[in-house]
Amino acid sequence: MSEIYIGRMLRSGMSGFVVGCQVEKIDVPTFGSLVRAPVGDHAQVYGLVHDLHVDDDGLVRHLATAPEVEPSTIQDAQANRNIPVEISVLSVGYQKEGALRHVLPPRPPLSLDLIYMCSPSEILSFTSQGRFGYFRHILRQEDIPHAELLAAHIAQSHKVHQQQGDPLWAKKAVEELILLLQDDYQKLTSLLGAVQDTLGEGWLA
Amino acid sequence: MEKDGWHREDMVEETNLIGYVVRGSLKDHLKVRLTVPSVDVQEGSFVVLESDQWLFYGLVTDLQLGATEDRFAEERNERRFSPDLAGMMHEKTLYTDLEVLPTLMLERGPDPGSAAYQDWLEGIESGNRDQPRPIPVKTVPPHHTRVRMASEGDIAEIFGKEKKGNFVIGETREGAHPVRIDLHKFIQRSSGIFGATGTGKSFLTRIMLAGLIQFDTASVLVFDMHNEYGFDDTASDTGERVIGLKTKFPSKVRVVGLGKGAQIRGQSPDFNLEIPMSAIQPTDIMLLQRELNLRETTPTTLDALLKSFGREGWFRAFRAMSVGQLVEDEDGRKIPALDSVAYWANENGVNVMAAEALHNKLRRVFNSPYIVEEPASDGIQEIVKMLEAGGHVVLSFGKHESDLDYLLVSNLLTRKIRERWEWRTNQFRSSGKEEPRPLVVVVEEAHKLLNPEMASQTTFSTIARELRKYYVTVLIIDQRPSQIYDEVMSQLGTRISGWLGDEDDIRAVLSGLAGRQVLRGMLSRLQPKEEVLLLGWGVPMPLPIRSRRYDETFWKALKEGGKEVSEQSPETSIEELGF
Numbered sequence: 099m100s101e102i103y104i105g106r107m108l109r110s111g112m113s114g115f116v117v118g119c120q121v122e123k124i125d126v127p128t129f130g131s132l133v134r135a136p137v138g139d140h141a142q143v144y145g146l147v148h149d150l151h152v153d154d155d156g157l158v159r160h161l162a163t164a165p166e167v168e169p170s171t172i173q174d175a176q177a178n179r180n181i182p183v184e185i186s187v188l189s190v191g192y193q194k195e196g197a198l199r200h201v202l203p204p205r206p207p208l209s210l211d212l213i214y215m216c217s218p219s220e221i222l223s224f225t226s227q228g229r230f231g232y233f234r235h236i237l238r239q240e241d242i243p244h245a246e247l248l249a250a251h252i253a254q255s256h257k258v259h260q261q262q263g264d265p266l267w268a269k270k271a272v273e274e275l276i277l278l279l280q281d282d283y284q285k286l287t288s289l290l291g292a293v294q295d296t297l298g299e300g301w302l303a
Numbered sequence: 304m305e306k307d308g309w310h311r312e313d314m315v316e317e318t319n320l321i322g323y324v325v326r327g328s329l330k331d332h333l334k335v336r337l338t339v340p341s342v343d344v345q346e347g348s349f350v351v352l353e354s355d356q357w358l359f360y361g362l363v364t365d366l367q368l369g370a371t372e373d374r375f376a377e378e379r380n381e382r383r384f385s386p387d388l389a390g391m392m393h394e395k396t397l398y399t400d401l402e403v404l405p406t407l408m409l410e411r412g413p414d415p416g417s418a419a420y421q422d423w424l425e426g427i428e429s430g431n432r433d434q435p436r437p438i439p440v441k442t443v444p445p446h447h448t449r450v451r452m453a454s455e456g457d458i459a460e461i462f463g464k465e466k467k468g469n470f471v472i473g474e475t476r477e478g479a480h481p482v483r484i485d486l487h488k489f490i491q492r493s494s495g496i497f498g499a500t501g502t503g504k505s506f507l508t509r510i511m512l513a514g515l516i517q518f519d520t521a522s523v524l525v526f527d528m529h530n531e532y533g534f535d536d537t538a539s540d541t542g543e544r545v546i547g548l549k550t551k552f553p554s555k556v557r558v559v560g561l562g563k564g565a566q567i568r569g570q571s572p573d574f575n576l577e578i579p580m581s582a583i584q585p586t587d588i589m590l591l592q593r594e595l596n597l598r599e600t601t602p603t604t605l606d607a608l609l610k611s612f613g614r615e616g617w618f619r620a621f622r623a624m625s626v627g628q629l630v631e632d633e634d635g636r637k638i639p640a641l642d643s644v645a646y647w648a649n650e651n652g653v654n655v656m657a658a659e660a661l662h663n664k665l666r667r668v669f670n671s672p673y674i675v676e677e678p679a680s681d682g683i684q685e686i687v688k689m690l691e692a693g694g695h696v697v698l699s700f701g702k703h704e705s706d707l708d709y710l711l712v713s714n715l716l717t718r719k720i721r722e723r724w725e726w727r728t729n730q731f732r733s734s735g736k737e738e739p740r741p742l743v744v745v746v747e748e749a750h751k752l753l754n755p756e757m758a759s760q761t762t763f764s765t766i767a768r769e770l771r772k773y774y775v776t777v778l779i780i781d782q783r784p785s786q787i788y789d790e791v792m793s794q795l796g797t798r799i800s801g802w803l804g805d806e807d808d809i810r811a812v813l814s815g816l817a818g819r820q821v822l823r824g825m826l827s828r829l830q831p832k833e834e835v836l837l838l839g840w841g842v843p844m845p846l847p848i849r850s851r852r853y854d855e856t857f858w859k860a861l862k863e864g865g866k867e868v869s870e871q872s873p874e875t876s877i878e879e880l881g882f
Contacts, residue, residue, distance in 0.1 A: 269391070272388070272391060273391055273395070276391060276392050276394075276395040276396070277395050280371040280372075280375075280395050280396050281371050281372055282372070283372045283374040283375060283378075286392065286396075287380065287383070290384055290388055290392060291383075291384075293388070294384055294385060294388060299385070302385070302387040302388065302391075303387075
């Protein structure tokens, strides 16, 4: 299991949670990354990063409008923020006693629990489990950019699968999404547009 | 039959599947979602739907393009996305549905791996359960029933296996599996071969006749108006030599020429047919009503002639009369001569003008060279004898190709023959004498004899209506089936039709059949010259086929097929006749 943590739980709910992250770790999780949070001693909830939010505060506002500010002041204000960078995560699966399912956890993680990045082997086992059941959690959300999130997730996972000798995983994932969205022209074509832009050429060959 | 331990799913390789049932109804048709490219399946394809306990056999009647949402079909997304990605999307969003007309179903029993299957098999073997056989559809296969193209075995299961009396008439359009027709069933009811001009009717007729002769299923009498069937001919379109029946069956087929000294295609027929005047009856004349433009007074005049001169003498007597000849009487007045029509009319209370008009109009018949006072031989009797003895006769009209000759001779001869067969059948039924030989009378340009105005008067319509009661059936060959009397058309058992363009003709060919609506389109889209649609009571289900080519390969295969005689007990025959 990966021990690279990205921050601590700020708030959570059944469908997702928000992680507070230090600025030096801001480059670790990216849009579409698979992360996990412990729920009790033997369970994990898995989620996909769908938003990274950098909020302002009084100092930032003041500095933003000040006529002349020293670069060192700016650097200091960026590194030592009063409020954390917020990472929003969508819950997409749950593991208990080794059994992985693409279902929501029985309860959300608690405040200040540590949130970890998933390792390649965790990504592999999560995305290979079943038949892409976790896509339904993503497609159900109204207020997230599905197309971009799915394209980013597929691109990241495709790399892992490719390294493990399964270059067709991305194709199967896209096929499943086409099947799920076959009645929705708008959603499907914008998803495929995003997939094409993100994965580029050659991934289907 | 499946072997022990096998499962149904193993039976069909995935590669043979073409789709699965998505919806449908028994009254209408089934919808099958195609899983192979649409161009792999054609209208008229014979498909098998495999549900757990039953096999359903059906015919593809339509192919429909569809999309999960209209815009997927309307937008050309292959320009927007990479070809591979667009291909993946189209595979899931664009589809083809087949409309399948279910026709027959065959029980296949429980799963072969189960104990119930063993019981089922034993039940059949012990005779407690009927041997499964194809029956008309009475239910529909469930959703997602797998659909595949029919194999050679399926075609044989439905259209008959290679055995006695089963004659290959063509092959399926996809797969080229042989399609057989049961000749024994074919001759049990009158039948028809239809198609627009140039669609290969006469070739198909030659093929059917060759089958009937080779397998000795029935005697055949062909009224060969255009001298095509007896001796070798030249094809009108390709100019190639077309083998005649006489060439291939020299001892079985007799070519009879109409009239003394007739030559058919430059060859001498086996003998010539002359018709004695005594054989001509008023009904034969009435049949020519339209051809000779006879008046309404004709029946009265004919009736009087019959009374005056008798059934055998009236024609000769009337022919001998003169018209308009006058003589002077003792008082110097002009009166009709003794041998004139007017004299006879006056004597018998018949309208003179009407009688003279009839005489004038019958002049074409009087002048027919093949109607003679005393024929050199009794040709009619000879033809009857030949047919009774199991031979086959092609009556070539030679140079007497007019409608008048055709109507008069074919009806007269058929009337005589049917009378004889009726007598023979009654003898067979009452005194157990020898069973009459089945006879097929082949009529070209049948609408001339069986149009609504004349049908009630011809022997042909009587034969068509009474099925095989007297062992005689008609094989109608025509390009305008719409001009044939409805009642005759609806009685036809086997119908073999080539391409037809006219709506009325198509409607006529399909009269009295189920699923007319879907068969109509199929008929109008047949490939001219190559494809025909098998229809009617004589075939288990309608099927478009590629007809067999009439060439040396056909003859070789036919002759190698061997001679197969229909063997049937008299009791079975009587039962089949419905007595």
